[in-house]
Amino acid sequence: MINVSKLKKGIIIDHIESGHGFEIFKALHLNDIDDVVVLLKKIPSKKMGQKDLIKIETDMEINMNVLGLIDPNVTINFVKDGEMVKKIKLSLPKVVKGIMTCKNPRCITQYEEIKDIKFYLVNEETRQYRCEYCDAYTTFIEAD
Amino acid sequence: MLKGRHLIEPGDFEIDEIESIMQLADKIIANPEDYSMVCKGKLLASLFYEPSTRTRFSFEAAMLRLGGQLIGFDDPNTSSVSKGESLGDTIKTIGCYADIAVIRHPREGTAKLVSQYADEMPIINAGDGGHEHPTQTLTDILTIRNYKGGCNNHVVGVCGDLLFGRTIHSLVKTLNRYENIRFVFISPKELKMPEHILTYLSPDCYTETNNLDEVIGDLDILYMSRVQRERFVNEEEYLRLKNYYILDKKKMKKAKQDMIVMHPLPRVNEIAQEVDDDSRAVYFKQAKMGMYVRMALIAKLLGVEDKND
Numbered sequence: 367m368i369n370v371s372k373l374k375k376g377i378i379i380d381h382i383e384s385g386h387g388f389e390i391f392k393a394l395h396l397n398d399i400d401d402v403v404v405l406l407k408k409i410p411s412k413k414m415g416q417k418d419l420i421k422i423e424t425d426m427e428i429n430m431n432v433l434g435l436i437d438p439n440v441t442i443n444f445v446k447d448g449e450m451v452k453k454i455k456l457s458l459p460k461v462v463k464g465i466m467t468c469k470n471p472r473c474i475t476q477y478e479e480i481k482d483i484k485f486y487l488v489n490e491e492t493r494q495y496r497c498e499y500c501d502a503y504t505t506f507i508e509a510d
Numbered sequence: 511m512l513k514g515r516h517l518i519e520p521g522d523f524e525i526d527e528i529e530s531i532m533q534l535a536d537k538i539i540a541n542p543e544d545y546s547m548v549c550k551g552k553l554l555a556s557l558f559y560e561p562s563t564r565t566r567f568s569f570e571a572a573m574l575r576l577g578g579q580l581i582g583f584d585d586p587n588t589s590s591v592s593k594g595e596s597l598g599d600t601i602k603t604i605g606c607y608a609d610i611a612v613i614r615h616p617r618e619g620t621a622k623l624v625s626q627y628a629d630e631m632p633i634i635n636a637g638d639g640g641h642e643h644p645t646q647t648l649t650d651i652l653t654i655r656n657y658k659g660g661c662n663n664h665v666v667g668v669c670g671d672l673l674f675g676r677t678i679h680s681l682v683k684t685l686n687r688y689e690n691i692r693f694v695f696i697s698p699k700e701l702k703m704p705e706h707i708l709t710y711l712s713p714d715c716y717t718e719t720n721n722l723d724e725v726i727g728d729l730d731i732l733y734m735s736r737v738q739r740e741r742f743v744n745e746e747e748y749l750r751l752k753n754y755y756i757l758d759k760k761k762m763k764k765a766k767q768d769m770i771v772m773h774p775l776p777r778v779n780e781i782a783q784e785v786d787d788d789s790r791a792v793y794f795k796q797a798k799m800g801m802y803v804r805m806a807l808i809a810k811l812l813g814v815e816d817k818n819d
Contacts, residue, residue, distance in 0.1 A: 470618060472616075472617060472618045472639045472640065473617065473618050473619050474597075474615070474617040474618060474619040474620045474623050474638075475619065476617075477617055478596060478597055478598075478623065479596070480623065488709065496706065497619065498619075498622070499618070499619025499620075499622050499623060500618035500619035500638075500639075500641055501618075501619075501641065501706050502618070502706065503705065503706055
């Protein structure tokens with residue numbers, strides 16, 4: 367088991383479904399920030415069997431929408447002065463703006479440059495969202 | 511109050527607002543001369559990005575019969591679109607000239623996008639790909655009102671291409687807002703009603719089948735539709751499915767005496783010509799209703815319907 371030192375300040379994204387850690391790493395653009403970032407894959411977990419985990423030593427704000435879309439079951443721990451100060455669980459956002467793309471090849475969003483396209487949650491179980499323009503259903507992972 | 515509003519999908523209007531359009535259409539049918547100048551000095555932009563004769567003529571005839579005038583195109587290659595102009599820029603410019611715009615476009619969601627660029631100019635969706643066609647729905651509603659005495663308490667058979675049929679999607683969502691409507695969806699499995707329409711409906715208000723013969727006797731309204739070649743990527747698939755249903759005299763014998771047959775037109779083979787003489791076939795009368803209902807809609811959105819009162 368690899369040991370990573372305790373975080374003094376920042377964010378720990380825990381209980382990431384094994385395999386989703388790198389998706390989250392990419393979606394949060396963690397490669398672009400100057401702070402220390404650790405991505406741990408396939409950590410043995412009693413509850414989950416295996417899980418991924420990300421530690422970010424930073425003050426940056428997290429886009430919860432992205433995290434909720436990729437893996438709504440993750441836990442986010444906020445750490446300050448070496449202590450956990452806040453812990454939140456995510457759920458799927460009802461409305462997503464500017465993150466998803468429509469998978470319908472006949473949708474106008476495929477042809478015109480449109481900023482901040484809205485998608486509305488229609489089914490929590492299947493994680494399906496409805497495009498505000500063409501009403502086609504899509505999911506975050508499938509769309510990208 | 512419908513003045514200044516957009517019509518992108520039938521759900522944009524409440525049922526009582528749709529009813530107010532129908533009542534105005536009834537008045538126009540009764541006394542068309544009373545409305546022949548209500549749009550004098552008004553300009554309708556007719557923006558057809560894909561071929562259409564019926565819908566375009568219907569809108570243009572409607573505006574002219576209200577005393578208004580027209581600008582526009584029916585071939586995007588003759589407009590600035592061919593120079594690569596965005597839809598947003600086109601609409602902002604047209605908004606400087608016209609009082610109201612009608613748009614048809616092959617891409618789904620276009621009318622909604624365009625309405626976001628039109629601050630003061632009402633936008634009417636005249637069909638956006640396989641998505642919505644709300645003025646056909648208004649036409650259908652006016653037809654059902656006229657030939658069935660109202661829109662409540664009917665068994666409605668919808669037959670043909672239910673997957674790509676935008677007129678059908680719009681109609682089903684709208685009729686579902688009336689009381690005691692039961693749908694029978696009749697299609698080959700490849701052209702079934704899509705999930706995003708079925709989710710609007712309660713599971714006990716519709717059944718699905720691929721056999722028209724078996725269900726035609728139960729129907730109060732039979733809405734036929736064309737299998738649309740332009741929606742298919744695979745020509746072989748189109749050829750296989752295009753003549754799946756043909757409504758003929760033999761099938762009509764099994765139908766109720768007061769059932770009506772509707773069709774958004776154009777028809778190809780799905781209704782045999784021998785059915786045209788049947789008094790239950792109302793599809794050509796339906797086309798005329800389309801012009802009247804568009805007259806009422808334009809007058810409502812421009813807020814000129816009471817000019818003569």
